[in-house]
Amino acid sequence: MLKFITTNIGRLRLISLLEGLSLLVLIGIAMPFKYIFEDPTLVKAIGPVHGILFLLFVMNTISVGIEYRWKFTQTTWKVLLACIIPFGTFYVDRTILSPMQESQA
Numbered sequence: 001m002l003k004f005i006t007t008n009i010g011r012l013r014l015i016s017l018l019e020g021l022s023l024l025v026l027i028g029i030a031m032p033f034k035y036i037f038e039d040p041t042l043v044k045a046i047g048p049v050h051g052i053l054f055l056l057f058v059m060n061t062i063s064v065g066i067e068y069r070w071k072f073t074q075t076t077w078k079v080l081l082a083c084i085i086p087f088g089t090f091y092v093d094r095t096i097l098s099p100m101q102e103s104q105a
Helices: 008-036 041-067 072-082 088-104
Strands: none
Touching (some): 008 041, 008 088, 041 072, 072 088
């Protein structure tokens, strides 16, 4: 596990997982609680956490994109787009980030 986060691509994968999970919890659990049960408590708690993870994901994606010399039109935009689509970060991890990290080993 520690080897997983010792590289920039590994950290991006971890942040990707956390950001994707926080988005799913926000729209799948917290938002229904807010609008069905009129209880915004979960949105107030999870919203800022998701926001921070979102910003970390964007900053790390740009950092990794620069480090690995990704062409924006081929890779970077796909990874950035993934963070606003439910399950998108999981797809990008499986198709782009994981193979990239495995090729380094």
